[in-house]
């Protein structure tokens with residue numbers, strides 16, 4: 001079939017790791033749909049706690065997924081805002097509801113397994129309550145028109161999510177609940193990926209991966225894996241902020257770098273510095289793996305990565321070494337969203353942009369997929385593209401273990417029909433339970 005390609009020519013995975021994955025999810029392929037409860041009922045441009053608290057219908061979601069033959073729900077239990085949507089004694093839950101618990105309960109009587117996505121280093125709430133744990137800039141620069149200085153914390157305006165005040169609630173009162181809210185408003189929506197949100201602009205922070213933030217994340221992980229029947233625990237934002245090249249230069253990081261690499265090694269621009277960054281992220285991955293497996297050995301661990309050039313992007317900016325991370329955690333999950341960069345629905349120019357990114361992401365995977373030492377499950381987008389673009393991506397980026405789709409709210413009726421048909425005619429699902 002056109003667009004389908006034999007990825008096994010490009011990389012080999014340990015057959016034992018593949019069969020472990022099948023056993024864990026009781027299926028020969030994973031067919032997953034993602035859901036971001038705090039981003040409201042449409043796309044992913046809003047941060048909407050009221051929707052998550054009062055309107056999200058858990059039974060309806062599970063029913064719809066079963067009807068469309070999905071076998072996994074990828075539930076974002078901690079998004080970039082930092083809210084923890086389970087019954088937590090460690091984290092911040094602004095929705096007064098145990099959404100994870102409800103999905104686990106309803107999921108038990110269905111064929112849907114729960115895989116959770118857990119945002120790690122990007123955490124707007126923690127950035128406000130623990131500014132001492134936010135990563136520190138090592139040079140001066142400018143971001144979205146705002147200047148920052150060497151030594152300042154990396155708390156900036158959020159790029160993607162916007163907030164509407166709930167009806168009848170004043171800004172100053174809502175800020176008490178959502179402390180990372182600012183008075184700045186984004187009034188117009190554009191067509192490029194970074195300009196589509198409208199509403200109040202919140203701040204966001206990338207936390208220092210050598211700070212106590214890591215201990216906080218590990219406590220949360222243990223709480224989730226211990227108290228909930230989740231089949232998979234996937235770390236998102238297991239990396240540095242890709243928007244900057246000068247993080248993190250806090251005293252903790254500099255001291256550790258000097259200790260490990262000597263005082264002669266150059267901070268920020270040296271082979272040693274990049275190795276230090278990827279070691280730091282790999283250390284977190286190892287701690288995460290240890291906590292997950294000691295709490296529930298049957299829970300599959302995973303991590304998300306962004307496609308791009310190996311040296312310039314993955315290693316220098318993000319601190320993600322694909323080989324290291326996929327040797328530690330069970331499943332690697334590249335986020336392949338070419339048609340989020342542009343869709344034909346916005347006109348011929350944006351169609352060209354989307355197609356260009358599709359071509360690039362495919363080429364990037366052909367070049368780099370051999371770096372993974374584990375099964376690879378890509379996640380691609382249904383939101384903000386049309387059914388043909390969505391299917392093209394699902395076919396192209398199914399590396400053999402199935403495909404995950406982002407995301408439940410924002411998927412159109414025509415896409416739901418296409419998703420069901422894909423399950424029935426193409427992916428080749430078998431229930432192994």
Ligand SMILES: [Zn+2]
Pocket residue numbers: 135136208209210211248249250251252253
């Ligand atoms: Zn640091």
